[in-house]
Amino acid sequence: MKVEENEVGGxxxxxxxxxxxxxxxxxxxxxxLPVLQGLTITIYYAEFVGIVGPSGCGKSTLLRIxxxxxxxxxxxxFFRGRPITKPTPRISIMFQSPSLFPWYTVLxxxxxxxxxxxxxxxxxxxxxxKAFLDMVGLSGFESAYPTELSGGMxxxxxxxxxxxxQPDLLLMDEPFSNLDPLTAISLRxxxxxxxxxxxxxxxxxxxxxxxxxxxxxxxxxxxxLTERPARIAGVVEVNMPRPRSRxxxxxxxxxxxxxxxxx
Amino acid sequence: xxxxxxxxxxxxGLMASWxxxxxxxxxxxxxxxxVGIAAGMSRVLERVIIPVLDILQSIPILSFFPLxxxxxxSLNPILGPELAAIFLIFTSQVWNIAFGVYEAVRVMPGxxxxxxxxxxxxxGRRFLNLYLxxxxxxxxxxxxxxxxxxxxxxxxxxxxxxxxxxxxxFGIGSVSAGFIISGRYLELLVSIVAVAVAVLLTxxxxxxxxxxxxxxxRMEEVPVEVPRVWLDRVFKPLKDVFSHxxxxxxxxxxxxFSGISSRMGELRRYLWPLIGVVxxxxxxxxxxxxxxxxxxxxxxxxxxxxxxxxxxxxLGFSVLRVAAAILLTxxxxxxxxxxxxGRRILESMVVPLLQLGASIPATLIAPLIMxxxxxxxxxxxxxALIIIILGIQWYLFFIIYGGFKSIPSEEVxxxxxxxxxxxxxxxxxxxxxxxxxxxxxLIVAMGGGWNTLIIAERxxxxxxVWEVAAPGIGKTISLAISMGDIPLLASATIAMAxxxxxxxxxxxxxxxxxxxxxLRVVEEA
Numbered sequence: 033m034k035v036e037e038n039e040v041g042g043x044x045x046x047x048x049x050x051x052x053x054x055x056x057x058x059x060x061x062x063x064x065l066p067v068l069q070g071l072t073i074t075i076y077y078a079e080f081v082g083i084v085g086p087s088g089c090g091k092s093t094l095l096r097i098x099x100x101x102x103x104x105x106x107x108x109x110f111f112r113g114r115p116i117t118k119p120t121p122r123i124s125i126m127f128q129s130p131s132l133f134p135w136y137t138v139l140x141x142x143x144x145x146x147x148x149x150x151x152x153x154x155x156x157x158x159x160x161x162k163a164f165l166d167m168v169g170l171s172g173f174e175s176a177y178p179t180e181l182s183g184g185m186x187x188x189x190x191x192x193x194x195x196x197x198q199p200d201l202l203l204m205d206e207p208f209s210n211l212d213p214l215t216a217i218s219l220r221x222x223x224x225x226x227x228x229x230x231x232x233x234x235x236x237x238x239x240x241x242x243x244x245x246x247x248x249x250x251x252x253x254x255x256x257l258t259e260r261p262a263r264i265a266g267v268v269e270v271n272m273p274r275p276r277s278r279x280x281x282x283x284x285x286x287x288x289x290x291x292x293x294x295x
Numbered sequence: 296x297x298x299x300x301x302x303x304x305x306x307x308g309l310m311a312s313w314x315x316x317x318x319x320x321x322x323x324x325x326x327x328x329x330v331g332i333a334a335g336m337s338r339v340l341e342r343v344i345i346p347v348l349d350i351l352q353s354i355p356i357l358s359f360f361p362l363x364x365x366x367x368x369s370l371n372p373i374l375g376p377e378l379a380a381i382f383l384i385f386t387s388q389v390w391n392i393a394f395g396v397y398e399a400v401r402v403m404p405g406x407x408x409x410x411x412x413x414x415x416x417x418x419g420r421r422f423l424n425l426y427l428x429x430x431x432x433x434x435x436x437x438x439x440x441x442x443x444x445x446x447x448x449x450x451x452x453x454x455x456x457x458x459x460x461x462x463x464x465f466g467i468g469s470v471s472a473g474f475i476i477s478g479r480y481l482e483l484l485v486s487i488v489a490v491a492v493a494v495l496l497t498x499x500x501x502x503x504x505x506x507x508x509x510x511x512x513r514m515e516e517v518p519v520e521v522p523r524v525w526l527d528r529v530f531k532p533l534k535d536v537f538s539h540x541x542x543x544x545x546x547x548x549x550x551x552f553s554g555i556s557s558r559m560g561e562l563r564r565y566l567w568p569l570i571g572v573v574x575x576x577x578x579x580x581x582x583x584x585x586x587x588x589x590x591x592x593x594x595x596x597x598x599x600x601x602x603x604x605x606x607x608x609x610l611g612f613s614v615l616r617v618a619a620a621i622l623l624t625x626x627x628x629x630x631x632x633x634x635x636x637g638r639r640i641l642e643s644m645v646v647p648l649l650q651l652g653a654s655i656p657a658t659l660i661a662p663l664i665m666x667x668x669x670x671x672x673x674x675x676x677x678x679a680l681i682i683i684i685l686g687i688q689w690y691l692f693f694i695i696y697g698g699f700k701s702i703p704s705e706e707v708x709x710x711x712x713x714x715x716x717x718x719x720x721x722x723x724x725x726x727x728x729x730x731x732x733x734x735x736x737l738i739v740a741m742g743g744g745w746n747t748l749i750i751a752e753r754x755x756x757x758x759x760v761w762e763v764a765a766p767g768i769g770k771t772i773s774l775a776i777s778m779g780d781i782p783l784l785a786s787a788t789i790a791m792a793x794x795x796x797x798x799x800x801x802x803x804x805x806x807x808x809x810x811x812x813x814l815r816v817v818e819e820a
Binding site: 096099101118119120121124125127129131133135136144145147148 | 703705706708709711712713714715719723724727
């Protein structure tokens with residue numbers, strides 16, 4: 033666990049609370065397709081939360097509601113005690129695909145996240161973007177275009193773009209599912225290192241995935257959702273020392289517990 | 296007041312015009328099958344046919360008309376005008392169908408041909424069992440666009456005077472021209488609405504079923520439909536009708552033009568030979584009228600001498616008019632497309648309205664515009680500008696709208712997440728993403744604009760003439776048509792066609808270069 037500087041009287045302080053979230057998609061043939069049915073999830077400071085559930089259960093929808101990109105039909109999301117209705121630079125989101133603009137260089141893509149930082153000069157923005165590119169191992173690629181990069185490198189650019197605004201909370205929607213296994217391993221390690229280093233953003237991470245092993249390796253707490261409409265099937269606290277070995281018996285017990293909840 | 300006999304006249308006029316266009320469409324399909332399959336199957340024929348088709352389609356259609364009229368009347372004085380009208384409509388319908396057939400044959404899997412060889416199918420069976428099914432979807436998809444194109448030139452083909460010869464064929468074009476001249480605006484309005492309704496009905500009852508029927512012959516995957524809002528339940532049946540109703544089906548047109556752009560590489564090699572082809576074609580057109588070729592060349596030279604250096608002023612003024620019209624159109628098209636992008640309910644209300652508007656050909660309302668402009672005492676230049684806008688705005692709207700539709704939703708969501716909105720979103724996302732469609736739209740609008748110039752810069756209806764004061768190449772062509780001045784017509788047409796080819800080449804290649812190098816947007820196949 034990251035240093036608990038925000039502990040208040042033995043109680044951990046919430047960074048984000050989603051209260052009683054209801055969401056449905058309107059169907060073409062009329063009627064509504066309920067996706068999330070009264071979900072309540074609290075994310076604490078300095079926490080790494082994993083969300084897993086059967087495909088199509090509404091994991092990504094939940095993440096987008098947390099980011100303020102979608103409005104729930106009912107229920108509210110509080111970020112640091114205030115309700116959020118629209119995206120804020122204090123929360124970053126990373127999608128399954130890197131979604132980089134092909135007409136901008138790597139550096140310009142990262143700087144795009146600083147567009148509202150009015151007090152920074154262009155040079156300062158460039159400095160900061162370069163520092164974050166360096167952090168994700170892409171120094172020297174600033175002037176390359178996304179089409180010239182490999183899939184793993186593009187996802188690193190997306191990570192740098194998500195972090196450059198120094199958010200308190202990073203939301204990730206299956207960020208490794210389009211990468212080859214080796215690239216995914218190194219990117220997972222880097223994200224974990226960044227999260228554990230308290231000098232670096234973000235404080236908390238929420239990651240949606242369908243890869244149970246990946247979540248047990250990374251997360252401190254795993255929220256298991258039911259099939260659509262999603263409810264919470266259970267919550268698993270992963271109390272394993274880091275770095276976690278995927279070969280240990282303990283690891284498999286966690287994985288099995290989650291699979292049992294899923295089925 | 297509107298009486299029943301007027302309604303009957305309108306109805307009969309519609310039927311006559313529809314029959315005319317139907318005959319032309321059948322000829323277009325037969326011609327396209329012959330020429331398109333030949334070009335698709337034989338490398339040698341392809342080298343000849345494709346450049347010739349390319350150049351023929353960049354010659355302003357109206358310029359064909361006097362020559363065709365003379366030729367057909369000299370063949371048969373009674374049926375001549377009718378045949379000439381059908382020919383004019385044919386030349387406006389045929390090119391996109393022909394290119395569609397050609398492309399369908401070109402992309403046909405080679406195994407299919409081998410199988411039909413192995414089965415020892417004869418030419419007739421091969422046509423019925425292989426070429427017809429494989430080209431059917433492309434033909435069907437192009438029908439609404441061809442119909443709209445034909446409708447655009449219907450008015451001009453039904454009522455025109457060339458030299459001393461005055462042609463008036465019974466049809467909705469001549470009927471509505473009569474209403475304008477006699478100031479019967481209510482009747483005019485009714486016939487315009489009747490045309491729009493007839494277009495929608497034709498699409499719903501003829502073309503749409505054909506397109507549906509052709510779906511199963513399609514080689515490509517059917518695009519996946521995205522979930523939509525409940526309003527679609529109401530609008531879906533209507534939308535199917537509307538989506539094929541607007542002027543030249545934008546997707547077909549866009550693909551036809553991107554096809555042309557990919558052929559631009561070939562065009563560069565062929566540029567000078569091509570201009571030779573223009574000359575040759577026109578000389579061939581002239582030859583029935585002239586005793587021999589040398590005299591023809593002499594007359595052509597005479598035409599060019601009379602045009603002289605003025606031709607540059609004409610082209611200059613005309614290109615300014617088209618450019619101004621394009622700019623003014625973009626002023627409403629871009630804000631509107633930005634506004635309806637992502638607002639699905641608004642979109643499902645606005646788009647069908649525009650499609651309805653687009654099914655009314657600009658040529659039909661052009662005389663009305665001129666009449667109004669001159670009664671206000673405004674310069675005819677204003678009327679010309681409005682008519683050019685009417686002629687091009689739908690292309691621009693539907694092509695740019697198509698560009699907006701292709702923006703990946705994740706990129707939009709990313710902009711939401713980063714708080715990039717308003718002008719910033721336009722600059723960082725919309726503009727780069729729609730740039731290729733913008734270029735395609737500009738090219739198509741340019742093409743449409745040049746054709747519209749001939750009626751916009753000088754319009755003659757039943758002896759009434761509205762013409763711009765400043766020079767214009769369209770004005771000159773229209774004047775030459777009216778006077779039956781073939782040398783002037785031929786030389787002005789060649790000047791215009793050459794200018795279009797050069798402009799497309801210089802402008803298109805440059806903009807395309809920017810799209811690829813600066814914006815790193817790869818043109819979709």
